[in-house]
Amino acid sequence: MVVLSMPATNDQFSIIKNSCKSPPSYFPSNIPLIDLSKPDIKNQLVKACEEFGFFKVINHGVPIEFINKLELQAIKFFSSPLSQKEKTGPPDPFGYGNKTIGPNGDVGWVEYILLSTNSEFNYQKFASILGVNPQDIRCAVNDYVSSMKKMACEILEMLAEGLKIHPKNVFSKLIMDEKSDSLFRINHYPPYCSDEIQEFNGRNLIGFGEHTDPQIISLLRSNNTCGLQISLVDGHWISVPPDQNSFFINVGDSLQVMTNGRFKSVKHRVLANNVKSRLSMIYFGGPPLSEKIGPLPSLLMKGDQDSLYKEFTWFEYKKSAYKSRLADNRLVQFEKV
Numbered sequence: 242m243v244v245l246s247m248p249a250t251n252d253q254f255s256i257i258k259n260s261c262k263s264p265p266s267y268f269p270s271n272i273p274l275i276d277l278s279k280p281d282i283k284n285q286l287v288k289a290c291e292e293f294g295f296f297k298v299i300n301h302g303v304p305i306e307f308i309n310k311l312e313l314q315a316i317k318f319f320s321s322p323l324s325q326k327e328k329t330g331p332p333d334p335f336g337y338g339n340k341t342i343g344p345n346g347d348v349g350w351v352e353y354i355l356l357s358t359n360s361e362f363n364y365q366k367f368a369s370i371l372g373v374n375p376q377d378i379r380c381a382v383n384d385y386v387s388s389m390k391k392m393a394c395e396i397l398e399m400l401a402e403g404l405k406i407h408p409k410n411v412f413s414k415l416i417m418d419e420k421s422d423s424l425f426r427i428n429h430y431p432p433y434c435s436d437e438i439q440e441f442n443g444r445n446l447i448g449f450g451e452h453t454d455p456q457i458i459s460l461l462r463s464n465n466t467c468g469l470q471i472s473l474v475d476g477h478w479i480s481v482p483p484d485q486n487s488f489f490i491n492v493g494d495s496l497q498v499m500t501n502g503r504f505k506s507v508k509h510r511v512l513a514n515n516v517k518s519r520l521s522m523i524y525f526g527g528p529p530l531s532e533k534i535g536p537l538p539s540l541l542m543k544g545d546q547d548s549l550y551k552e553f554t555w556f557e558y559k560k561s562a563y564k565s566r567l568a569d570n571r572l573v574q575f576e577k578v
């Protein structure tokens with residue numbers, strides 16, 4: 242078991258009156274399931290993004306060896322002594338982070354590595370802890386991230402087709418751009434020790450607090466430990482049963498804006514577990530910093546609808562996101578009044 246650095250006190254972490262189980266009426270059949278190997282799934286995809294902003298993908302075609310290779314290195318890294326891991330932090334925003342999330346005081350029962358998918362990212366410190374060549378770790382990340390990019394593009398192109406937008410690469414070209422500001426994150430949620438952090442009458446400890454992802458689309462894969470929850474439109478939280486063979490996709494704020502609110506950027510969070518550790522790997526597909534984000538004119542014309550958002554660049558959005566707290570609604574200030 243990995244022991245986190247600071248002695249943890251109960252009041253440092255948020256607790257939530259909930260458990261890994263959800264109210265039966267919401268569990269779990271509602272979560273859309275998309276089989277990527279099937280033809281004509283574009284309408285299912287559009288429906289999932291409109292109703293939930295979230296869906297599970299099977300038959301994704303991502304080579305299992307890419308997943309296993311990276312997961313193994315991640316497990317090795319997180320099992321290293323804290324003093325070693327800390328040499329690759331603090332996250333500024335990239336690098337190793339432990340319990341603190343972002344620059345504005347958010348905390349969770351999580352340690353993580355946050356990377357830019359940019360080819361210039363320096364893997365030297367990670368490689369020396371893992372006792373491998375930086376090139377090996379770069380390759381493992383690149384193989385995995387390339388598969389994520391490919392899947393993200395496939396999905397985004399089907400979404401554009403489903404929305405009858407031309408050309409179909411309106412969304413996908415943003416993450417294919419060589420200047421795309423995409424991120425990759427590996428989160429590790431160690432089992433919390435009930436001696437240090439007492440459970441409060443069935444309330445759960447927060448691993449990663451509620452938030453929406455600012456980018457266009459996020460692709461998440463985890464081991465078989467539960468914890469991820471999504472918020473329904475009516476405010477109920479539902480647990481997402483883990484499945485290490487599938488991917489979970491969520492709409493980010495930028496895609497919500499580009500579709501003028503038709504697709505929902507889903508609020509989600511992760512509850513910590515006192516039995517098993519959770520390891521998740523998330524690819525966040527983002528646009529280039531200079532890209533103007535706003536509702537697509539073709540969607541406004543079709544629906545004869547007013548634009549709900551002011552136009553902004555991804556740089557402006559990111560700048561304001563990094564001034565916000567995790568749970569803040571980062572889009573309100575870009576809404577038209």
Ligand SMILES: C=C1C[C@]23C[C@@]1(O)CC[C@H]2[C@@]12CC[C@H](O)[C@@](C)(C(=O)O1)[C@H]2[C@@H]3C(=O)O
Pocket residue numbers: 334342343344345347355424426452453454455456525562563564565566567
């Ligand atoms: C509290 C924060 C962490 C975060 C940057 C922010 O100021 C607000 C957005 C957060 C988030 C959520 C999704 C991703 O995990 C993330 C990498 C992102 O792009 O936005 C994190 C940011 C982070 O951990 O740096």
Ligand SMILES: O=C(O)CCC(=O)C(=O)O
Pocket residue numbers: 426428449454461463469509510511521523
């Ligand atoms: O670790 C997870 O399962 C989800 C984390 C998450 O939502 C994030 O890193 O943005």
Ligand SMILES: [Fe+2]
Pocket residue numbers: 452453454509
């Ligand atoms: Fe997230």
